[in-house]
Amino acid sequence: MDLSSLIVKLKELLPNSSIYANEPLANHTTMRIGGPAEVLVIPNSTQDIQNTIDFAINEGINWTVIGRGSNLLVSDEGIEGIVIKLSDCLDHLQVEGSKVIVGAGYSLIKLATLLSRKGLSGLEFASGIPGSVGGAVFMNAGAHRSDISEVLNRAHILFEDGKIEWLTNEEMNFTYRTSILQKKRPGIVLEAEFQLVPGRREEVVSIMQKNKDYRKETQPWNFPCAGSVFRNPLPNFAGNLIERANLKGYQIGGAKVSEMHGNFIVNAGNASSKDVLQLIKYIQDIILEKFNVKLQTEIEIIGKFLKNSQ
Incomplete structure (x- = not known):
């Protein structure tokens, strides 16, 4: 399928999503490096993500998922097929007491900052970690002797075969900077559920700020x-x-x-x-x-x- 036909079909399939041809990925990575995505899709919903992946699989087209573009080096020659960018969608947030359900596209720094101001403890370590919640869960991001595995209850995952499942913390098989999603069961994080601990707002904010200041001074x-x-x-x-x-x-x-x-x-x-x-x-x-x-x-x-x- 030629590029123009591919764009037409995707626009018909995804009328509410943003679709670009030959989009420079240097504009979408924190390192400001990366050649063009043959097609870049910024989906409007989880259903659009599923539809994009199903379409790519049925048409035999390569597909790749990125978040906020941190922790990523993209070739100068770019990426063939369809690149799905999640950071501009899946940004919902629901706080129920000390339980938090958040979309994969939500900024991890923004989440940690907001929750600290609510006096919820557990994500102070993430105060300076760039990128999205989904990327952080995918790689078990961490700092200051803590990581995502310490606070995650479960993660909502879209697998390559199109199935969507909730995986518990144990089922994520977290180890140092690794989860089951990287090799054994490739999939996309759609949302995450965290269990935090109520604390004194002033103390939580203070720890957050110290972590943030340390990263600014050393990185x-x-x-x-x-x-x-x-x-x-x-x-x-x-x-x-x-x-x-x-x-x-x-x-x-x-x-x-x-x-x-x-x-x-x-x-x-x-x-x-x-x-x-x-x-x-x-x-x-x-x-x-x-x-x-x-x-x-x-x-x-x-x-x-x-x-x-x-």
């Missing part, structure tokens, strides 16, 4: 970046190893190891995905040589270059 949010690049090879920390290897400030093309935090690669100016990948590989080689530690990436790397270089 380079004044440059486009994707967040932490490498998983911590516990009991070591990736940033500490990179600093000990004197790699802070090291640069390839427009991609640079942050001088504030070793586990961040920033777009210092017109960086390409190739620059970032080369810098990641260089860091991995140096850390393996100096410390005999294999660093694994935490960011998700997607796009056409996977066929040739991954």
